[in-house]
Amino acid sequence: MRELAAALPDSTLVTDADVLASLGHDDAEWAPVGRPLAAVRATSADEVQAVVRECAARRIPVVTRGAGTGLSGGANAVDGCLVLDVSRMNRILEIDTENLIAVVQPGVxxxxxxxxxxxxxxxxPPDPASAPWSTIGGNVSTNAGGLCCLKYGVTRDYVLGMEVVMGGPAGEYGSRVRLGRRTTKGVAGYDLTSLFVGSEGTFGVVTEITLKLRPAPVAEPRTVVGAFDSLVAAGAAVALVTSRGLAPAALELLDRACMQAVEDWKHLGIEPGAEAMLLARIDAPGDAGAAEADAMAAAFREAGALWAEQSTDAVEAEALFDVRRLAYPALERLGPVLTEDLCVPRSAVPEMLATIEKIGHRHGVRIATIAHAGDGNLHPLLITEPGDEAARVAAQAAFEELLQAAIAAGGTVTGEHGVGLLKRxxxxxxLGPSVLSLQRAVKRTLDPLDLFNPGKVVGED
Amino acid sequence: MRELAAALPDSTLVTDADVLASLGHDDAEWAPVGRPLAAVRATSADEVQAVVRECAARRIPVVTRGAGTGLSGGANAVDGCLVLDVSRMNRILEIDTENLIAVVQPGVxxxxxxxxxxxxxxxxPPDPASAPWSTIGGNVSTNAGGLCCLKYGVTRDYVLGMEVVMGGPAGEYGSRVRLGRRTTKGVAGYDLTSLFVGSEGTFGVVTEITLKLRPAPVAEPRTVVGAFDSLVAAGAAVALVTSRGLAPAALELLDRACMQAVEDWKHLGIEPGAEAMLLARIDAPGDAGAAEADAMAAAFREAGALWAEQSTDAVEAEALFDVRRLAYPALERLGPVLTEDLCVPRSAVPEMLATIEKIGHRHGVRIATIAHAGDGNLHPLLITEPGDEAARVAAQAAFEELLQAAIAAGGTVTGEHGVGLLKRxxxxxxLGPSVLSLQRAVKRTLDPLDLFNPGKVVGED
Known part of the structure; x- marks a missing residue:
């Protein structure tokens, strides 16, 4: 440890047990957490290089973290690791208004x-619910989604290039390489940039990111809200919207449990009669936007909405999306939340919502569901009373059963949160054994020492 | 050979020298072509598996091809290889209108x-100029671009998953694996699908592709055309359009040489006074589209256009884009064309266009330029008289100098055509040596026998 400290004169080496404990995990309830040896709060890519070099020489695993808002345990410490906190590398290095590009450090x-x-x-555009706290480095590492990816894509769609400190075929551990480019198109060599996006820190440490930007939207968005007497009816509305080719900037679903939790907390006067609510944001400008909002409300009604209305008032619209944003923290007040992140083909949304209800009933587990419904990306949230061990066991059984149900529906176990520890x-x-072998071979090739975030994603327990 | 034929009872084994010669190369002028041992016209994934298995056992390299419209020599035979033609695997297996997905064989x-x-x-959406002939398998292998990728993205943005016949860590050569998924989002494991897109057949043989679709555009597109007295002025208009955040569905540039070649061939009565023409297609619907077309014309005029006009007539608009489409074949009538595919940051377009002119003059090489200008993706086309060896040598020198100029401008040597043989x-x-090592390590990992398309992309000469 003293050697390591001597080798890192300018970084802040953290060994205080309380601080270490707080830096040693992300926001995934119930994911296992190891005991780190120490943490470093890096302030530059040079420091990251030094840390990686020294850790490689001593075979100390490196677990990189940003804000720690992850929901799969991807940033959780493993025993004897060094936690590399890059949240202080938070400078925006360049905003290129001519080419619509930003270059940032990972902690922004x-x-x-x-x-x-x-x-x-x-x-x-990428707007994970954690956007007020989460870092671009973390967003890149998990390929974070959000509300507006329905129309505007996920983080990967905005990453043109990056700088990474790594080892393996790139040179000795601590080598710094640049992947990707600044142009909007480019096919010179394999797309390692896309491969590294979503790799959850298992290939190296991202020290700089080149991002594509869009022009700011000009139109005031329109909001369409629909109330439904069942989750399945709301799901049918989502399927209808998709099959009609409507392109909302967001299409969010909240169930009764979510609305109630927000209401109990914030007393906003949310409609009490509905079992589910759909919120659509339409940002097409001009008469096309008006026509799309009309078509959206019509689809809601046709699918059996209790009512569907367009909000013409920006304040009211913002209040509706606030309910969406508040749902997760409102539920967290009730007890530890085990967060699912299933994604299914959009036509399977109604059936999957019914399956979620059934699995909850069968295991006696309270499940509230928020969903980026337009993407088929569902977040069933399993809530237990603090300290109730039997409930916890039941919730974990329900959790695994939900994953199997998503796979059976032709979907995936994680749409945007990442694999981390919880979804391995x-x-x-x-994936099945052949593709898992491919995945592991890629990891071994890029990080032959298994130095970076070992045990995560395709790693062994 | 007889053994191979016996092992492939249902495939069409081709050994006729003339047919072999025609199957042994793509459309890249001047790229080296090897002598294949034989070719197979596969009709199913089972046959592809058999071919790969037998070739692996005998260490016969496999060079996969579709329509052979590539422009970098990626599908050119190497000595002693088997050319695997998948163009007869041309069935559309599924069009899922509920989930906006198509599943296709590679030869579609x-x-x-x-x-x-x-x-x-x-x-x-992806619309390479070769769209009337090129296959989806080839488009996926090169990550093909086109006109509308400015607004709608490249091939990679539409590939959700694929089936690949490969070897290495996936199992014995001839193993069939499924990468990716059918959902719009998904982060379960590394994004091997994106890695395989653009890998030019060097990892395995793609036998099925799952594609994302969009709703058909509802609005009749608007066309804005501008004439300029210099290439640089047209480039300045492109930079202005980008910095103003205008989002045309296409923004194409043609220089005088291109227009003249089309005029000499087709006698369409193209404006003779201009050195460059810009063609913008705007597909935003309703009043927003009208406003965008006005803003586009205004930007052209501000950048110094001789004139700029909106076409309100679909026939006229189509005729203008026909000039764009005819430019390449019109130039090919004049002699062998060496096609560049540079991509630079959009603000660098005016300077790069000036550099192209300078390099052409310096080497005494006739260069015509078409460009997906809105992407910064420039196609300087080097034309020589048939049989003029000195001109050919000069053109090759100019070709390499153009690549260096693109790199110096912060760009890439290939925006959409792929590396193949010509851009290695x-x-x-x-990329530089470290990233090249990474690239090669990935290739070695996924294809340890170097069976698939050896020598291409990151391969040695």
């Missing part, structure tokens, strides 16, 4: 980037 | 897929 917070580029009339078994079932 | 022609999904009100040296310069 998503919403801070959004605000900075907005000053230039630009927009960085489900991922293996989803 | 791009425009045939477009037509088939259009019958269901759907759209497959340029790619190495662009």
């Amino acid at each position: 917070v998503n919403n801070d980037l959004k605000a900075a580029v907005a000053e230039h009339g630009l927009w960085y 078994a489900g991922m293996r079932d989803e | 022609v791009n425009n045939d897929l477009k037509a088939a999904v259009a019958e269901h009100g759907l759209w497959y 040296a340029g790619m190495r310069d662009e």
Whole structure:
């Protein structure tokens, strides 16, 4: 440890047990957490290189973290590791208004980037619910989604290039390489940039990211809200919207349990009669936007909505999306939340919502569901009373059964949160042995020492 | 050979020298072509598996081809290889109108897929100029671009999953694996699908592809055309359009040489006074589309256009884009064409266009330029008289210098055509030794026998 400290003069080496404990895990309830040896709060790519070099020499695993808002345990410490916190590498290095590009350090917070580029009339679309706290480095490592990826794509769609500190075929551990480019198109060599996006820190440490931006939307968005007397009816509305080719910027679903939790907390006066609510945001400008909002409301009604209305008031629309944003913290007040992140073909949404209800009943587990419904990306949230061990066991059984149900429906065990520790078994079932072998071979090739975030994603227990 | 034929009872084994010669190369002028041992016209994934198994056992390299419209020599035979033609695997297996998905065999022609999904009100956007002939398998292997990728993305953005026959860590050679999924989002494991897109057949043989579709556009597109007295002025207009955040569905540039070649061939009465023409297609619906067309014309004028006009007539608009489409075949009538495929940051387009002119003058080489200008993706086309060896040497020198100029401008040596054989040296310069080592390590891992398309992309000479 002293050797390591001597080798890292400018970094902040953390050995205090309480601080270490807080840096040693992300927001995934119930994921296993190991005991780190130490943590480093890096402030530059040079420091990251030094850390990686020293750790490689001593075979100390490196677990990189940003804000720690992950929901799969991807940033959880493993025993004897060094936690490499890059959240202080938080400078926006460049905003290129001519080419619609931003270059950032990994610790830049998503919403801070959004605000900075907005000053230039630009927009960085990916909007995970964690955007006020989560970092671009973390977003890149998990290929974070969000609400607007339905129309505007996920994080991978915005990453043009990156700088990574790694080892293996790139040179000795601690080598710094640049992947990708600054152009919008480019096919010179294999697309390693896309491969590294979503690799959850298992190939190396991302120290810089080149991002594609969009022009800021010009139109005030329209909001269409629909109330339904069952989850399945709301799911049918989602399927109808998809098959009609409507392209909302967001299409979110909340069930009764979510609405109730927000209402109990914030007393917003949410409609009490509905079992599910759909929220659509339409950002097409002008008369096309008006026509799309009409078509959306019509689809809701045809699918059996209790009522469907367009909000013409920005304040009211924002309040509706606030209910969506508040749902997760409102549920967390009730007890530990085990978060699912299933994604199914959109036509399977109604059936999957029914299956979620059935699995909850069968295991006696309270499940609230939020969904990026337009993507088929469902977040059943399993809530237990704090300290109730039997409930916890039941919830874990329900959790695994939900993963199997998603696979059976032609879907995936994780749409946007990443595999981390919690989804490893489900991922293996989803991929099958041949593809798992391919995945592991790629990991071994890029990180032959298994130095970076060992045991995560395709790693062994 | 007899053994191989016995092992492949249902495939069409081709050994006729003339047929072999025609199957042994793509459309890249001047790329080296080896002598294949034989060719197989596969009709099913089972046959592909058998071919790969037998070739692996005998260490016969497998070079896969579709329509052979590639422009980098990626499908050119290497000595002693088996050419695996998958163009007869041309069935559209599924069009899922509920989930906006198509599942196709690799030999399906791009425009045939477009037509088939259009019958269901759907759209497959990627539109390389080769779309009437090129196959989806080839488009996937090169990550083909086209005109509309400016707004709608490249082939990779539409590939959700694929089936591949390969070897290495997936199992014995001839193993069939499924990568990716049918959902719009998914992060279970590394994104091998994106890695395989653009890998030019060097990892295995793609036997099935799952594609994302879009709803067919509802609005009649608007066309804005601008004439400029210099290439650089047209480039300045492109930069202005980008920096203003305008989002045309296509923004194409043609220089005088291209227009003249089309005029000499087709006698369409193309404006003779201009050195360059810009063609913008705007597909935003309703009043927003009208406003965008106005803004586009205004930007052209501000950048110094001789004139800029909106076409309100679909026939006239189509005729203008026909000039664009005819440019390449019109130039090919004049002699062998060496096709560049540079891509630079969009703000660098004016300077790069000036550099292209300078390099042409310096080497005494006739260069015509077409460009997907809105992407910064430039196609300088080097034309020589047939049989003029000195001109050929000069053109090759100019070709390499153009690659270096693109790298110096912060760009890439290939935006959409792929590396194949022609861009290998340029790619190495662009990537540098560390990233090249990474690339080669990935290739070695996925194809340890170097069976698939050896020598291409990151392969040795």
